[in-house]
Amino acid sequence: MPLRSAQVINHFNKSRFIAALIVGIALVMSACRSHPEQVKVSGQDEWREGDIVLRCGSGMESRVVTQRSHSAYSHVGLLHYDSLCKEWQVVHAVPGEDEPEYVKTEPLSVFYSPFRARSGAWLRVDCSDSVAQKAVQYALQKAEQHILFDNEYLLADSTFLYCTELVWRAFMAQGMDVTNGRRHPLPTMFSKEGEAIFPSDIEQSETTLFVKPF
Numbered sequence: 001m002p003l004r005s006a007q008v009i010n011h012f013n014k015s016r017f018i019a020a021l022i023v024g025i026a027l028v029m030s031a032c033r034s035h036p037e038q039v040k041v042s043g044q045d046e047w048r049e050g051d052i053v054l055r056c057g058s059g060m061e062s063r064v065v066t067q068r069s070h071s072a073y074s075h076v077g078l079l080h081y082d083s084l085c086k087e088w089q090v091v092h093a094v095p096g097e098d099e100p101e102y103v104k105t106e107p108l109s110v111f112y113s114p115f116r117a118r119s120g121a122w123l124r125v126d127c128s129d130s131v132a133q134k135a136v137q138y139a140l141q142k143a144e145q146h147i148l149f150d151n152e153y154l155l156a157d158s159t160f161l162y163c164t165e166l167v168w169r170a171f172m173a174q175g176m177d178v179t180n181g182r183r184h185p186l187p188t189m190f191s192k193e194g195e196a197i198f199p200s201d202i203e204q205s206e207t208t209l210f211v212k213p214f
Contacts, residue, residue, distance in 0.1 A: 016141045039112040039120045041214050044088060050132025051079045051169060052123040053090055053108075054199055054211075057116060069184055071200035072213070073121060075109060076167050078136045091139040093149050093166045101149035102144045103161055119213065123202070125171065126209040135170040142166060153191035164197040180197055 039055070049178065052053060054073035056062055062074035077092030079207055090111040093103045125132060150160035164179075171178045182201035188194050203211055 003022055018195045038114050039117045039214055041108060041120065043122060043212060044212075047079055047081075047088065047122065048124075048129055048132060049080060050125075050129075050134070050136040050170075052125065052202065053077050053079055053111070053120060054123060054203065054209055055112060055117040055120040058115060058118050065198060069198040069200040071198065071203060072119060073199045073203065076123075076163050076199050076202060078139045079172060080105065080136050080140060091136060091143055091166075093142075093161045093163045094148070095149045095151060100146075101151075102146045103139070103149075103166060105140065105143050115144060118138070121211050121213045123211045124209045125176070126207050127171075127174075131171075131176065134174050135167075138170040138173045139166055153186060153196040154193055156193065162196070164202060167202060168197055176207065177201050178205055179208045180207060 053076070056066060056073050057075060060134075064076045065074035066072065075092070075094065077090035080089045080091055081106060082089050085107075088108045090108055091103065091105045091190050092111070093101075095101045111117070113178040125135075148160050150157070150165060152160070153162055153165075161169065161200070168177070168179055178195055179201045182197070183195040183206060184198040186194060186196045186199060190196075202208065
């Protein structure tokens, strides 16, 4: 009986320890979700119209993209300087942010808000300033037209756009393929084409001049 009692006590103490550990982890995770850190953006004085910004989100979709592509980033957008507001804006296509899923333009601070971004980077395409500027003008037109997000990830259909497709088409309209034909396989349950452009396809392209993490 004493031996069995000791075993019961040890099992009880072990269970208490595991429960306390789980609660501790949950509290830490909750604290991280409640107080995420703001991405510290730098180098803005060197940016130009049509440069590309990347970010890694905190959601499940972002994790899937980064894991499948072995990249640090899951989303892209094009930079546009708003001379009236005197601030940088990002033109991008993104789903599921509590509003209609149109191509949109929003302040850099919103694009990199703590609840949307864990990290970020600045990328420049190896092209002239005029080509980059025309590319972002193309994207701005899509925002004005309220083009919806392409949830089926179909490059064959230009009436809907997903984030990397917007960037790709913006430069393709200027005669430049910023992916060099790179694609990533995608289950047909997500896209009937069986492939899509991932941020890493642009990031690792031969047309990319440099990528600078923040």
